[in-house]
Structures are given as C-alpha cells and as structure tokens.
Amino acid sequence: MKKNAIEVFGEWADLDKDFGMEKNHKDSVNNMINYSTRNLDHFTFIDAGCGNGWVIRKVSENDKCEKAIGVDGSKKMISKAKNILPSYEYHCADLMTWKPDKKVNIVHSMEVLYYVENPKKLINEIYNYWLKPNGRLIIGIDFYFENKISHSWPESCGIKDMKLFSEKDWINFFKGAGYNDIKSWRYGEKEDWKGTLIITGIK
Numbered sequence: 001m002k003k004n005a006i007e008v009f010g011e012w013a014d015l016d017k018d019f020g021m022e023k024n025h026k027d028s029v030n031n032m033i034n035y036s037t038r039n040l041d042h043f044t045f046i047d048a049g050c051g052n053g054w055v056i057r058k059v060s061e062n063d064k065c066e067k068a069i070g071v072d073g074s075k076k077m078i079s080k081a082k083n084i085l086p087s088y089e090y091h092c093a094d095l096m097t098w099k100p101d102k103k104v105n106i107v108h109s110m111e112v113l114y115y116v117e118n119p120k121k122l123i124n125e126i127y128n129y130w131l132k133p134n135g136r137l138i139i140g141i142d143f144y145f146e147n148k149i150s151h152s153w154p155e156s157c158g159i160k161d162m163k164l165f166s167e168k169d170w171i172n173f174f175k176g177a178g179y180n181d182i183k184s185w186r187y188g189e190k191e192d193w194k195g196t197l198i199i200t201g202i203k
C-alpha cells in the first residue's frame with residue numbers, strides 16, 4: 001500500500017536516507033543556488049521542503065545571506081535539522097498552508113513541489129505571500145514527464161499522489177501566476193537520465 005510523502009520521508013529520516021538525498025541533489029542544488037544568488041548583494045532565503053536542513057546550513061555560510069528559513073512537513077526531518085544545528089529557523093508545516101511572517105528574496109525548492117496537494121496553487125501562493133517584489137522562485141524537479149526513467153518512482157518508493165507534469169506544464173504554472181523572466185534548463189543530463197529540470201522566475 002502506498003503512503004503519503006510526509007510519512008515516507010519521516011521513515012527515510014529514521015533510516016538516515018536524507019543524507020543520500022543530500023548527496024544526490026547536491027550538484028543540482030549548487031547550480032540552482034549559484035544562479036539565484038549571483039547578482040544579489042544580500043538576500044533572505046526560504047527552502048520549501050528542506051528535509052534535514054542541509055541547504056539552510058550551506059546557504060547560511062554565504063556572507064550575503066541575511067536569513068535562511070527551512071520549512072518541511074515531516075516532524076522527523078525538522079527535528080533532525082534542529083538536532084544537527086539548533087541555531088537556525090525551521091518550521092514544521094504543510095507548504096500548502098504555511099506563510100512566512102516576512103517576505104523573502106529567494107524561495108528555493110528541490111524535489112518537493114510534485115508532492116504537495118496542488119503545485120499550481122502553491123506556485124501562486126509563493127508569488128503572492130512569500131516573495132518580495134523582484135524576489136525569485138527557483139525549483140528543481142527530477143520526477144517529470146520527459147524524464148521517463150523517473151516514472152517508476154511512485155511504485156518503487158511507495159508514495160501516493162506524486163504529480164507527473166511536463167516541462168511545459170511547470171512553465172505554464174509560473175506564467176499563470178505572473179512570474180517574469182521565466183527560465184528553465186536541465187542540469188546533469190546523462191544517457192537515459194534527462195537531468196534535474198530547473199525552473200525559475202521573478203516576481
């Protein structure tokens with residue numbers, strides 16, 4: 001029987017599989033962070049679906065980072081993040097309903113948005129309630145239509161309600177929400193692996 005994503009990732013936290021995700025996502029995330037921070041003198045940052053908080057720890061080392069906040073629906077991931085380094089701000093919440101107290105310059109999200117109940121709505125909400133004017137949303141997605149090798153993941157990982165969209169669908173979600181200067185590219189394409197689909201836009 002398939003389980004919901006939060007439950008499965010809680011089990012992964014218990015099994016230390018979060019460290020494997022860090023290893024597998026690291027190169028794509030570096031590419032995303034280099035892109036999103038490259039022209040900024042200083043920035044505030046949210047990692048939506050932060051897992052054990054490894055991106056928050058990494059981004060906080062950047063002198064230009066004024067504040068980095070991690071949000072994840074899994075209690076186990078968040079308590080792991082707090083145990084590793086308690087000094088950072090983490091929230092355990094469903095991304096569909098959470099909103100930051102203060103809007104930020106960058107919302108980053110790696111391998112998360114297709115698990116939420118309504119990705120299109122969340123991309124809208126981030127535009128309206130999370131981002132400052134000129135703020136940037138940047139997402140990385142490995143489970144997408146063109147990456148055929150990923151289609152077996154709902155079965156192999158036993159996760160229900162994983163939403164399979166094409167690159168065009170994701171771009172249209174950004175367009176529909178009103179983002180400007182939308183760009184997309186694939187990072188790490190190799191043989192049957194089509195790479196991480198990275199999409200970004202500015203408010």
Ligand SMILES: C[S@@+](CC[C@H](N)C(=O)[O-])C[C@H]1O[C@@H](n2cnc3c(N)ncnc32)[C@H](O)[C@@H]1O
Pocket residue numbers: 005006009010021022025048049050051052071072073074077093094095096109110111112115116117
């Ligand atoms: C594949 S993991 C990626 C974690 C991290 N971004 C990384 O790259 O290592 C997906 C994460 O999204 C979280 N997640 C899934 N659905 C969520 C939701 N509706 N609200 C908040 N977090 C969610 C899971 O708990 C999990 O930690």
